[in-house]
Amino acid sequence: MPRLFYAALIAACLSAPALAQQADIRFGGLKQDTSLPVEVDADNLSVDQGAGTAIFSGNVLVKQGEMRMTAAQVRVEYNDEGSAIEKMHASGGVTLVSPTDAAEAQDAVYTIDSGNVVMTGNVLLTQGNSAISGEKLTVNLKDGTGTMTGRVKSIFTPKAKNP
Template structure:
């Protein structure tokens, strides 16, 4: 049986609340940013990229292709959905250099998911920068901010701009 601090509040939850408060204060002290570990959003950027959509527009003059309508980008276990994705090809070699997603972006891998208004995925570096009303969920926990920069090769991310965190304590 756990000890009670006050009406119905078990002492064992105090550690969780103190830790959450310390994280929140630490976040505010470091320029409104937070670094997060992302085991599920780890990805090998060398894997093939598959894109499906309702429409495709190709612009030969600038070497871009724009997929629109129910866009799904797959790479390994990672899935990105958006209203529109512009594919930027490298000037030499014709390989994909960058994906620019807009129109409600969702990036999912394993039990982790991130949502934003826009995202830019630089393939060679494995970096994804998500901007605009960013929400990152890890299981039952959620973080929100204005910007999330993911390093898919390392499985880490940095949230910037008024970070808000909700921790689920799981208690009884």
């Protein structure tokens, strides 16, 4: 989606009245099988085997099932054996999308085993014609639930009535 669209949504969210400091959210479209393979595409890769990390940079695209995450940089932390990914730290403007939901933030941390994604910094979530913003969004991909915190603002578009 064009950045102009997101800028308009952010402006609208900022002008809407605050509904709460925390909002619990259902993410049917972000429910994800976290045991599926994780695929990462990027312009560059730097590996530090001693630290058990890899840094992907430049147009990073992370795919797992129907979930997509884009960022300027993603640092991958592997388990002690180096055989599996434990966490992914995305930074530099992060977008997380599914077939029905989309979220943007400055940074995100995805913990693979728990299925938790924590997005921070000017978070904007869109679900259909509705939008919600805050400072921190925690999504559990396994059960499709989430919580938005930090001066939560939202725009809800009611369904049109039939004449």
